Amino acid sequence: MDAKIFDMGEIDIAWCPGCGNFPILKILKQALVELEIEPTNLVLVSGIGQAAKIPHYFKTNVFNGLHGRALPPATAIKAVNPGLTVIAESGDGDMYGEGGNHFLHTIRRNPGITNIVHNNMVYGLTKGQASPTSQIGFKTPVQVNGVFLEPFNPLAVAIALNASFVARAFAGDAEQTKQILKKAIAHKGYALVDVFQPCVTFNKLNTYQWFKEHIYYLDDSHDQHDRNEAFKKAIEPEKFPLGVFYVNTEKATFEENIDVFKRDKRPLYERELDIERLRTLIETFKSSN
C-alpha cells in the first residue's frame, strides 16, 4: 500500500505553517499503510479544535462530531461493527477538558479503539488560552497571572484506571511516533497515545526545542506490564518519558463483553429483526411475567 491512498489531493489545510499537526498527519497515514488498513475499513472520529480537523485531511470514513464528544460515538461505532478500525483523535482541550468525563469512562469501558491526543498544552482554535495540560506559570490572555491549576496528567489517570494501553510520543520524532502508533492501533483494547505537539503560534513556552530538552524514551528495562512502575514513570517531575508506559492484554474489550457478538459475528447493520421471537415475547404478556 502507498501512503497516498489516504491523501485528499489539493486541499486547503487550516493549520499554521510549522504546526506540529502536520507531522502527526503524515506519520499516522504511514502507520496505517504499514498496518495495511484500508480507507474503507477505517473510521476517524474527532471532536472540535485544530487537531480535530485532521479527518478532513484524510481520505477515509469520518465522523467529525462535537467538541469533547469524540469518544462516545467512537465507542458506539466500534461496538456495532467491530470489524472497523476506529481512531478517535483530537486535541488536549477536547479530550481532557470538554470531554474529560468521557475520557475516564471510555477507559473503563475499554472499547477496541485508538485514542490519539494532540497535546500542545494550549488552546489553538480559540487563540491561546490555557488547556488542561498547560504548565504552571503559563501566561495567556485569560490566565493573566499564569496558570496555577495542576496540569492534567492523562497518562497517570489512564494508568490509575487500568487502561489497556498507555503511551506518549512526540510529533518531532517521526520514526518512534510511527512505531508507537502502530502498536496502539494493533492493540486489541482501548489505546491512549498522548502526542506532544508544539503549537508554533500560541505556545512560545513549549516549543520544539523545549520538548527536545524535556523528553527521553523509556528503554528496554521498563516493564510495560508493571502498573506501579508505569504510574511512577507517568508522574516523573523533571523530564517526560516517551514510549509505551503500560499494556494490559488481559482485559476483555467492550465489544467482547457485550452479548451481541458471542453467537453472531455479523455487524448490526447486516441483521434483521426476529419477528417470531418478538411474537413470542409479546405472548408472555398474556399470562404475565
Next chain:
Amino acid sequence: MSKVSSIASKDDISIVLCGQAGQGIQTVEHLLTRIFKLAGYNVFATKEYMSRVRGGANSTEIRLSAQKVSAFVGRIDILIALNAGAVRHVEGRISPETIILAERAELGGDFDADRYRFIDVPFTETASRIGNKIYSNVVAVGTIAGAFKIEPEMVTSYVKRFFSAKAEDVVQKNLEAVNAGYELGTGLLGSSEIKIDISRNGGIQEELLLSGAEAVGLGAIAGGCNFVSSYPMSPSTAVLVFLAKHGKDFGLIAEQAEDEIAAMNMAIGAWYAGARAMVTTSGGGFALMIEGLSLAGMLESPIVIHLGQRPGPATGLPTRTEQADLELVLYAGHGEFPRIILAPGKIEDAFYLTQKAFNLAAKYQVPVFVLTDQYFLDSYYNIASLDLSGVRVEKHMVETRKDYKRYELTDDGISPRGIPGFGKGLVVVDSDEHDTEGHITEDLDLRIRMVDKRLKKIDLIRAEAVPPELRGPENYKTLIVCWGSTYNVVKEAVTNLARDGISLLHFKQVYPLHERTADYLNKAERLIIVESNATSQFGKLIKLQTGMDIENKILKYNGLAFSVEEVVERLSGLLPAG
C-alpha cells in the same frame, strides 16, 4: 356509619392500596392485576409515589370492570390501608361509600374508625402467625381475591409462579399467607359486609397486560432497535431496564452511559455505523442531550428519543407527572433543523408509534421524539392484541459506490444514507457546515443550499403526519382537544358527560401537525383544550401552526394525573347548562 357495605350495583370497582415505600405495594399490585386478568376481569392500574426508597406514602389504584378500563379515577371503592399515613394520604378521595380494609392496630391512635366504613382485617396479625409480618401484603392479596370469589387454584398457582425463583420456604410462606388472606376475604363475603358482582369474561385471559413503558420497549424492538444508550432517570428508566432485560434475545446493545451527553453521542455514532439506536430519558437528562440533538440535525442522523416527562424545572417532582416538555423538545437544539414529535395516548399507540419512530428517523434522517410521561409509563391495562402484520423494519440504507457522497443534493432533500464498511465508498459526516462529500466548508452559497436541503424535508414529513383521532360525531359543536397521555381519561370523561354535540380530538403526532388540523378546529363553535401543564403548551403550538386560539383551557400541574371525575367537573364548568 354502617358496617354493612355493599357495592353490588357496581360493574366498575376502584381498589386503592396505600402504604409507605418498602411495604410491598408493588407486589400486591402485580399479583392482583395478573390474578384479576386471569379471572376474566378488565383491569387498569396506575400508581403515584414519592421519590424515596423507604417510608412516605405511596398509592396504587387498580380498577376492575366488566368493560374496558384505561383511565385513572379519583373515586375509591375499596381502600386497603397498610399504615397510619395511608388514610390521611388519600383522605380527599374517600367518600361515604368507600370501604376501608385495614388492621386497626396499624392505623395509629388518632384514626377515628367511626368516621368511615371501616372493616378491621388482621393482615399483619395473620402474617405474624405465619411467621413474619412481611407477608401482610400477600395476605391482603388473598383477602381481595377471596372477596371477589376468584377460584382459589387460580390464585395459588399464580402466587406460586410469581415466587418461583425464591427459596422453597419463601414460596411456602407466601402460599400460606395468600390462603389465609383468602379465608379472611370469603369471611367478609359470608358476613355480607362486601358484595361484589362484576361479570367476568374468559376471553380477557388471552389479552395482553402491558404498561406504557413495556409498550414503548416492545415498540422499539419492533422498530428494529438494536442499540440503546442512556443514563437512568425517573420515569424513563423502565424502558432502559426493559430493553436491557429482553434486548439480548434481539441482538440489542444496552449501555448505561456515564451521562446523557455520552448517551446521545453514542446513539448517533451507532446510527452512523448502521445500528438503529434510541435514547430514553426525562426532561433534565434530555437537557444534557440537546447539544447532541443539534449534532443529529447537522449530520442528518436518524435518532429516536424517548422522553418520559416529569414536572420541572430542574429536579422538580422526580416521580410525578406532567406534559410540560413539549416546548422543550420542539425548540431544543441550536440552529434550524426538522424533527418529529409523537405522543402516544393509548398503550397500543406506544407500541405502534415507537415502532414507526425508527422508520421515520431512518427515512427522513431526523430526530424523532416519543413523548410520554410518568402517568403513561407507570399505567397499564389489558389490550386485545398487538398486530405485527404491519411491522416492517425499513432500513433506508444504501450500499455505497466508490464516488459516494453522503450529502448529495437531491430534489426532496433526502440523501441516500450509506454507512462505513458497506460498499466501496467513504462516509464522511461533520458537525461543521459541510459540502456534499461531508467535508468542512465555508462556502456560504453552499451553506444556503445545505440549509434548504435539510429544511425541505419537513414538507414530506408533514404530508405523512399521523392524523389526529376524532371520537364522537362529525357534526360537533364543542371540540375537546388533547394530546399524549390524557387520551383515555378525557375519552372516559366525555363518555360520562353524555352530552350531545361534543367530540374529542386527540393528537398522537404533535409536530408537525397534520394538515387537516385547522379544518377540525374551524368546524367547532367551542374549543376546549386539556393539558397537564400550566401554560397550555400544545395550545400555543396549535396557535403557531394554525393561527387559532383555544381560549378554554383545562390545565393541571400539581404533579398528579387528571382523574376522570376532575375532567368531567371542569368540562361541565365550561359548557352551558343542560
